[in-house]
Amino acid sequence: MKMKPPVQKNEYYNVTFEDLTHEGAGVAKIEGFPVFVPNALPDEQGKIKVTRVKKGFAFGRLMELTKESQHRQDAPCPIYKQCGGCQIQHMSYEGQLLFKQKQxxxxxxxxxKLDMSRVKVHPVLGMEDPWNYRNKAQVPVGEREGGLVAGFYQQRTHEIIDMEKCLIQQSENDEVVQAVKDICNAFGIKAYNEERHKGWLRHVMVRYGIATGEMMVVFVTRTADFPQKQQVIEQIIARLPHVRSIVQNVNSKKINVIFGDETTVLWGEEYIYDMIGDIKFAISARSFYQVNPTQTKVLYD
Structure with a gap:
């Protein structure tokens, strides 16, 4: 006999949140039945609206908090609630480290299947500054009101949230993404439309060598042609002196995978370089390699 879920879609429930999913959603249980609710934290209490019911679990929306976690904070990012790039900015960094240890x-x-009374999991080592650490930005491009937008997708949608800066990216990456967007806008370059499988520019990727300051710009496009190619390249070189490589990757398929099979260097070098301690790395559009003292390369996927 099938058991009927104890919750119904569009109904409201008062709950206590017990845990987080690996994606950062709060977990509440109603008669033992799990309900996953974004923007909620363990030890919080509140009212939720159930939005979707599956066989063994449900999803909900947080409507009101009646008890807040000691680790709740205002998210520093101004577009955090719209953007789907981050999930737990509303949790303090101390709370995030404890969450990762618990995971x-x-x-x-x-x-x-280990006996945790006999296994010690040490506290997670955090960063002095947990912001602006990513050295690679992969940003989808779209159009709105006749102009290009570049940002990350809104949660559970393919709607691009336009952004000027991302707090977890190196600020240099943000500057390059904005400059490339402005240059492409100026030359009338059209963004890819995934519903109609039309348009040209799908993603802009930026790689940054933190130790060397070298940067790479990668255009991911639907077709191999490049409208206004020479003018675009000249503008990038003039405005962004740290760029050492401009690359085009062609992805003609109607899929969500970012890269296609064809990659061409349009200007500059195939690699930029970075250092971790005494180890030097050569970084291409899709891979990076350790460069040992004899200059041979070992591929790292």
Missing amino acids: VKDVLERIG
């Missing part, structure tokens, strides 16, 4: 414990116990 490791839970996996070792649930999947590894």
Whole structure:
């Protein structure tokens, strides 16, 4: 006999949140039935509206908080609630480190079947500054009101949230993305439309060598042609002196995978370089390689 879920779509419930999913959604249980709710934290209480009911779980929307977690904070990013790039900026960094430690414990116990009374999981080592650390930006491009937008997708949609800066990206990456967007706008370049499989520019990717300051711009396009190619390249070189490489990758398929099979260097070098300690890396559009003292390369996927 099938058991009927104890919740119904569009109904409201008062709940206590017990945990977080690996994607950062709060977990509440109603008669043992899990409901996943974005923007909620463990130990919080509030009212939710159930938005979708599946066989073994449901999804909900947080309508009101009646008790807040000690780790709740205002998200620093101004577009956090719209953008789907981050999930737990509303949790303090201390709380995030504790959450990650708990994730490791839970996996070792649930999947590894280890006796956690005999296994010690050490606290997670955090960063002095947990912002502006990513050295690679992969940004989808779209159009709105006749102009290009570049940002990340809104959660559970393919609607691009236009952004000027991303707090987890190196600020240099943000500057390059904005400059490339402005240059492409000025030359009338059209963004790819995934519904109609028309248009040209799908993504802009930027790679940044933190130790060297070298940068690479990658255009991911639907077709191999490049409208106003020479003018666009000249503008990038003039406005962005740290750019050492401009590359085009062609993805003609109607899929969500970013890269296609064809990659061409349009200007500059195939690689930029970066250092981690004494180890030097050569970084291409899609891979990076360790460069040892004899200049041979070992591929790292």
